[in-house]
Amino acid sequence: MAYVAIADRDHEQELHDPTTFITKYIWSQDHKVIAIQYSITAMFVGLVALGLSAMMRLQLGFPDSFSFITPTDYYQFITMHGMIMVIFLLTALFLGGFGNYLIPLMIGSRDMVFPYMNMMSYWVYLVSVIVLLASFFVPGGATGAGWTLYPPQAILPGTPGSELGILLMLVALALFIVAFTMGGLNYVTTILQARTRGMTLMRMPLSLWGIFMATILGLLAFPALFVSAVMMTLDKVAGTSFFMPAILSMGETMDHEGGSPILFQHLFWFFGHPEVYIVALPAFGLVSDLLSTHARKAIFGYRMMVWAILAIGGLSFIVWAHHMYVSGMNPYFGFFFATTTLIIAVPTAIKVYNWVLTLWQGNIRMTVPMLFAIGFIFTFTHGGLTGIFLGNVVVDLPLSDTYFVVAHFHMVMGVSPILVVFGSIYHWYPKITGKMFNQTLGKLHFWITFLGTYAIYLPMHYLGFLGVPRRYYAMGDTEFMPESAFTLNQGITISALIVGAAQFIFLYNIIVSLKKGKDAGSNPWEATTLEWQTPDTPPKHGNWGPELPVVHRWAYDYSVPGCRDDFIPQNMAPDDVPMAADSVSQSPDVGTHGSEGETDGPDGEPVA
Amino acid sequence: MSEAVLTDSGDVLPGGGDGVVADFSADKQTFQVPWGKAMMWFFLLSDTFIFGCFLTSYMTVRMSARDAWPVPSEVFALSFGGDPIPLILIAIMTFILISSSGTMALAVNMGYRGERKKAFWLMMATAAFGVMFVSMQAFEWTKLIVDEGVRLWSNPMGAAQFGATFFMITGFHGLHVSVGVIYLIVTGLRVRSGYYDRTRGNYEMVEITGLYWHFVDLVWVFIFAFFYLW
Ligand code: HEM
Ligand SMILES: [Cu+2]
Numbered sequence: 001m002a003y004v005a006i007a008d009r010d011h012e013q014e015l016h017d018p019t020t021f022i023t024k025y026i027w028s029q030d031h032k033v034i035a036i037q038y039s040i041t042a043m044f045v046g047l048v049a050l051g052l053s054a055m056m057r058l059q060l061g062f063p064d065s066f067s068f069i070t071p072t073d074y075y076q077f078i079t080m081h082g083m084i085m086v087i088f089l090l091t092a093l094f095l096g097g098f099g100n101y102l103i104p105l106m107i108g109s110r111d112m113v114f115p116y117m118n119m120m121s122y123w124v125y126l127v128s129v130i131v132l133l134a135s136f137f138v139p140g141g142a143t144g145a146g147w148t149l150y151p152p153q154a155i156l157p158g159t160p161g162s163e164l165g166i167l168l169m170l171v172a173l174a175l176f177i178v179a180f181t182m183g184g185l186n187y188v189t190t191i192l193q194a195r196t197r198g199m200t201l202m203r204m205p206l207s208l209w210g211i212f213m214a215t216i217l218g219l220l221a222f223p224a225l226f227v228s229a230v231m232m233t234l235d236k237v238a239g240t241s242f243f244m245p246a247i248l249s250m251g252e253t254m255d256h257e258g259g260s261p262i263l264f265q266h267l268f269w270f271f272g273h274p275e276v277y278i279v280a281l282p283a284f285g286l287v288s289d290l291l292s293t294h295a296r297k298a299i300f301g302y303r304m305m306v307w308a309i310l311a312i313g314g315l316s317f318i319v320w321a322h323h324m325y326v327s328g329m330n331p332y333f334g335f336f337f338a339t340t341t342l343i344i345a346v347p348t349a350i351k352v353y354n355w356v357l358t359l360w361q362g363n364i365r366m367t368v369p370m371l372f373a374i375g376f377i378f379t380f381t382h383g384g385l386t387g388i389f390l391g392n393v394v395v396d397l398p399l400s401d402t403y404f405v406v407a408h409f410h411m412v413m414g415v416s417p418i419l420v421v422f423g424s425i426y427h428w429y430p431k432i433t434g435k436m437f438n439q440t441l442g443k444l445h446f447w448i449t450f451l452g453t454y455a456i457y458l459p460m461h462y463l464g465f466l467g468v469p470r471r472y473y474a475m476g477d478t479e480f481m482p483e484s485a486f487t488l489n490q491g492i493t494i495s496a497l498i499v500g501a502a503q504f505i506f507l508y509n510i511i512v513s514l515k516k517g518k519d520a521g522s523n524p525w526e527a528t529t530l531e532w533q534t535p536d537t538p539p540k541h542g543n544w545g546p547e548l549p550v551v552h553r554w555a556y557d558y559s560v561p562g563c564r565d566d567f568i569p570q571n572m573a574p575d576d577v578p579m580a581a582d583s584v585s586q587s588p589d590v591g592t593h594g595s596e597g598e599t600d601g602p603d604g605e606p607v608a
Numbered sequence: 609m610s611e612a613v614l615t616d617s618g619d620v621l622p623g624g625g626d627g628v629v630a631d632f633s634a635d636k637q638t639f640q641v642p643w644g645k646a647m648m649w650f651f652l653l654s655d656t657f658i659f660g661c662f663l664t665s666y667m668t669v670r671m672s673a674r675d676a677w678p679v680p681s682e683v684f685a686l687s688f689g690g691d692p693i694p695l696i697l698i699a700i701m702t703f704i705l706i707s708s709s710g711t712m713a714l715a716v717n718m719g720y721r722g723e724r725k726k727a728f729w730l731m732m733a734t735a736a737f738g739v740m741f742v743s744m745q746a747f748e749w750t751k752l753i754v755d756e757g758v759r760l761w762s763n764p765m766g767a768a769q770f771g772a773t774f775f776m777i778t779g780f781h782g783l784h785v786s787v788g789v790i791y792l793i794v795t796g797l798r799v800r801s802g803y804y805d806r807t808r809g810n811y812e813m814v815e816i817t818g819l820y821w822h823f824v825d826l827v828w829v830f831i832f833a834f835f836y837l838w
Contacts (some may be wrong), residue, residue, distance in 0.1 A: 005636035113643040189647045192638040200635045223657035239761035240772035242669055258769060260672040263665060
């Protein structure tokens, strides 16, 4: 039985029309409101995590000066900082925030396919955040097991928060997974099934490809975390021994025996590595759109970019044990996982080349979003290169668990996605609010954050080579540690505090611009994608007015020769494209331009 | 096999590999199915990974356990007066669950034919099979816990991990069956009251419920093989 697509039906999707303040702004089913709720909550916990990192840095830079930071506190801070940043900030912000906002607008639909479920996704996420933060206030405090939560120590007495903190952490994770699943099913189904007329998959902006693949990774990777959370909870409360071997603790044998701690590591990293790409792929996608728009040039190698995203997503499931080289494994496994890890560098490098080639000879506008996007290319390349070191078993063994690793993952999955987050917030801010932010403050924010990042993390590579271990409260008087290590740590701390403070410039900017900002107009960046073509700015409930838009071209028609403007919106029909006055005689074929000159599609778009 | 497919409306759609290419390069929608059905597929894919992780963990734990693993044909035997018959209960449970997939498939068919009454009763029969399955599982659990003294954290017959994995995984599956029963009843009542005629004019909801039910059934086959036959 053939099924009629939504864009062809007489009766379109029925939307729940809000009537009261509550249903409009709080208990709302509108994807845009949900996106904003997600983003604000995520940024709030992100601030908490930033505060925690400031405390850690104070302790590391000036040991013994802050009596209120005890070793126990330090471990709790480290754990909560890591977990919040990776999951409750970045995952939630990219998928719950940008995913929710951009998917329906970019594919030309009125909302997600199941808005009610989408709304529930946010509320469950909120509960998970509350449970997580509550763990600071229970007896024993938050868990201090490290964000990897490795058993057996995660649940043994002696680890901070091994009473209630770890349980609340596991519950918060399980809730987050439930929330993510409700949202994620919506994102995938909406992208595949609810596109508007003319919107083929290969005409979608790369932002959507990134978000789409990241969501699929999430749907397939979070199960491993869920299962390990269930089993660890049982180990903790029911005395089972899934992950617990026979242990002698304080001279007494414990009740556990026969479990496998390595099993947890496998499950955790089967989730954990794809998780890296859950935050990286949306960043890849969004940054591609920022670069293309502000360089006034089609993204270089669109199809290659799509396939690279798919390849990275697929490969990310077979590299996980590169996090476990020091756990000990069969040398052939080490060989296998090192090989797959290095292979994944190939599609990743392709993406980097394509970003750079997109800038090549572009008509670059150095706007604030563009600065962040270019900054991302630097930090990501940098973090990616150190990843190649760590992917090799013999190089990893001495570097594992040192500050080299801390530097690597902060560059590649901390700073880089965060730069894209900022760039994208600045980029879409005019659409979301209708106002323009303050450019000067935005540039100030960029330069402090970007240069500060290097001031923080470059020296950490050196510390790692010296052998400074990660997750240490203090180095103490260690023979092999030269004086310079301590000086560097002070410098890093000062930079970190400055960078942390600079984030308030950002908050100030986006809050004050809500009131004071100039009206931005509907398409201030002169972008081609559908979200900039909405009849209202900010878009109203239902997004499109009476008629859904019809898409005639791919997302990257910038600087098409012979046209009056240097961009052609995706929903502009070939006959409507305004021509440059002096080129009428040249009969430019505005209907036919795809990536790399291949124009096989009905409207001249590249064909898969 | 790339034969063309003739649809109800008379459209000729390319089949096989060409069809896949056509679907993925189409605008509007990739799969010619309703949203709910597509979403159920994706959910089941995700759920497959959950069960996959559970079962892989079970295998790992079973291999790393220090004490002997109980022999399934003895633990899961039941005697009716005479000698114990190995795996008899589980054979009946499996039979019941497989039968329920049969009634479910019939219900989907009746739904599409618009035979609301029949569809409703077949769904109720499916739900009843589900309830029977869960009750027998409860019986099996009781036997293990009360008679044999197996606990989540210990097992007088050997490896403690036997109790832990068994209760965790069959419990998780039983939960799926129970949720399925509720789902069947809700959808069934709506079928009977004509709710779907009024709201969307078709009975694809029955099929979507069915997808879930068949999946739970399929997962059982794996649990059965790994716990009772290994
Ligand atoms: C100004 C920003 C940041 C600063 C100053 C900072 C600082 C730190 C510090 C001091 C540690 C502990 C290192 C150790 O003792 O081993 C740490 C750990 C960590 N950070 Fe950050 N961080 C920042 C941003 C981020 C971001 C954006 C992410 C997101 C991915 C992130 C993810 C992590 C993770 C996963 C850990 C490991 C936690 C663990 O070892 O269990 N950080 N960070
Ligand atoms: Cu990894």
